[in-house]
Amino acid sequence: MNVKEQLLDLKPYQPGKPIEEVKKEYGLEKIVKLASNENPYGCSEKAKEAVKNSLNSFAIYPDGYATELREKLAKHLGVDGSQLLFGNGSDDVIHIITTALLAPGKNTVMANPSFSQYKHNAVIEGAEVREVDLIDGHHDLEGMLQRIDENTEIIWVCSPNNPSGVYVDSNSLHHFLKRVPKHVLIVMDEAYYEFAADEKDYPNTVALLDEYTNLLILRTFSKAYGLGGLRVGYAIGNRDFIHKIEPVRQPFNSNRVGQVAAIAALEDQDFIASYVKKNKQGLQQFYRFCEENNLSYYPSFGNFILIDFEQPGDNVFHYLLERGFIVRSGNPLGFPTSVRITVGTEDQNSELIAILTEMLSNQKN
Structure with a gap:
């Protein structure tokens, strides 16, 4: 059977790794997915x-x-x-x-x-x-x-x-x-x-x-x-x-x-307003982290942030994956030395930032 010639070199969309797959692959019990710009607070009741x-x-x-x-x-x-x-x-x-x-x-x-x-x-x-x-x-x-x-x-x-x-x-x-x-x-x-x-x-x-x-x-x-x-x-x-x-x-x-x-x-715009406020606070957590570590980033007006780690984004992605955090490598997104991170809850952001800080510290030593 013949398909359109233009399909032959196309790759299907690659979503972030499923949580259950990561748990099984790395033997982890807790996984935090911050890869697909989903709402970490869920949806309106x-x-x-x-x-x-x-x-x-x-x-x-x-x-x-x-x-x-x-x-x-x-x-x-x-x-x-x-x-x-x-x-x-x-x-x-x-x-x-x-x-x-x-x-x-x-x-x-x-x-x-x-x-x-x-x-x-x-x-x-x-x-x-x-x-x-x-x-x-x-x-x-x-x-x-x-x-x-x-x-x-x-x-x-x-x-x-x-x-x-x-x-x-x-x-x-x-x-x-x-x-x-x-x-x-x-x-x-x-x-x-x-x-x-x-x-x-x-x-x-x-x-x-x-x-x-x-x-x-x-x-x-x-x-x-x-x-x-x-x-x-x-x-x-x-x-x-x-x-x-x-x-x-x-x-x-x-x-x-x-x-x-x-x-x-x-009908629940209060839920949206609350989330938008929390998201802005979460972005500030990442801005402070970037500035403390001299990392380049774009001020974001979404619920994610793209950070340039000046190293292969795939490496940062795998480092975090092994520690229970799923983010998105910038490599397939056109930013090969960056990582795109969905803004999570305050605690999720703090935990992720601590892991990234440790990673950067180990790389300096």
């Missing part, structure tokens, strides 16, 4: 209760249009329900977008390094991928503009960017949006929106949708809301464009449990 109340509905297919979630989320965002597109996580929405727009002879522009699935899906569709290197962790918006031509279909902006953690400020974004040709879809991936939203110069992208009909915003319930295991992501955009790409969406791509949990989670 309201979401848990909603899931419990849905236990008798598992045999029934979900509402493919996610009607109730659509209504609740539209009200929360201040948009019309027809401006929303739901997916099995943001990954699914990215797949929908690329399937709908990309093909051989077309191209897409993105930052490098950034979220891997933009490129992955574009390659599957046979489109040309045009990557523009980050500048000090930031998108080179000018450089990205220069790569656009008449065959460009999508330009991706991840803000805050994964894995560097920095965002595109409001003035820079406005200047950028004005210069992107109308035939190009601008995707603002705001998976970490909740962690940056209170920054004074973080753009209110939803308010820009009326002015820029070629703007599409991605958000998720996987990060701040702590519902990564239930896979609910969504796009906010122009209703006509959403209507055009809707046929690509699989009939039941957001599950019943995820929908009810997301609805309940939306």
